[in-house]
Amino acid sequence: MNLLAQSAADSKVILEDSAAGFAQDITITPPDGPPVVVRGWANDRAQGIDPETGLMVSAREASIAVSLSTLALAGLDVPKGEADESQRPWVVSFADLHGKVRTFKVTESNPDQMGDLVTCTLEVYRR
């Protein structure tokens, strides 16, 4: 196994290690299919942003990172943002540390084909 393959394998292990790592169950619902549960990293935190009005404000940022090969095994395409309002978006939900489940839609995805992972940026979604 060369370093590239080793790196991809390590990435998958790290992303999906829920016993000793940061991984957790993430429910991904494609626009035209049933929800699928995969393991990956989820992030939902506050950060300062500059809206260019001269005032820094605090806002939330959420994202997930999952293995591309895991998505393929689950029969899912790579999630992507959906700007067309006549279409359903990719929807993601996961629980926080207190067990509260939060639901988001995918606004942007950044797949790393060589690293075997995709990072999706999220925003709050109401159903």
Added chain:
Amino acid sequence: MPLTAQIDDLIVDRDNFEIIRDQIAAILLVESKRQQQIAAAAGQDPEQWRLRVYVEASNPWASWVGEDNDDDARRDESPVVNVQFDQDEVDRGKSNVVSRQHHNGTFFCDCYGYGISTEELHGHRRGDRVAAFEAQRAARLVRKILMASHYTYLGMQGVVGIRMTQSRTMFRPQIDARTVHKIEALRLSLSVGFNEFSPQVQGQPLELISASVFRSEVDGQLLLRADYPLNPNP
């Protein structure tokens, strides 16, 4: 030569730029309330005319980004308007060095709109579009209210000489700051020409003069009779 204080009166009055800033906010608030009443009487949704008005707020959209503001927590999503004083400069041609200075100032009315992406029967509603539309709707109300003929002088005739919308600019968060809440802002700049006044020297009476005005019975000419008490031994 030692310098001694000359102003004996306590300076308590606010400058007019402060009063105008607060006046702009007050106008927006009362007219928004009135519009809601009119809308309700007309059978329309009054929420479409509701503005939440702040003055010099450093984080006016804080209520939208709290931890509980999530997909299952509905908060007040009415547009926010933050009125701020930006800057002004003196027009020397319209000022004097003693008592009155004419300033041309700029006041910001930053209109913030909030949008959450929402599932609909067919497709979904994008939060970014909703946020932009909300900000622009708020700016529409702000401009129409402030430029209404009722407020030509912002209710401060004698202080305000002119008010005029100057520009409208949309603000969007930086490209690398993608957030879960979609908030967009539109800055409406309002230019205001106004007078500022300053403490004045209070004069001391030097001589008392009594005068009477008469109308001549002959030709109606006005006559003035005055008594000037003179000191015979100056």
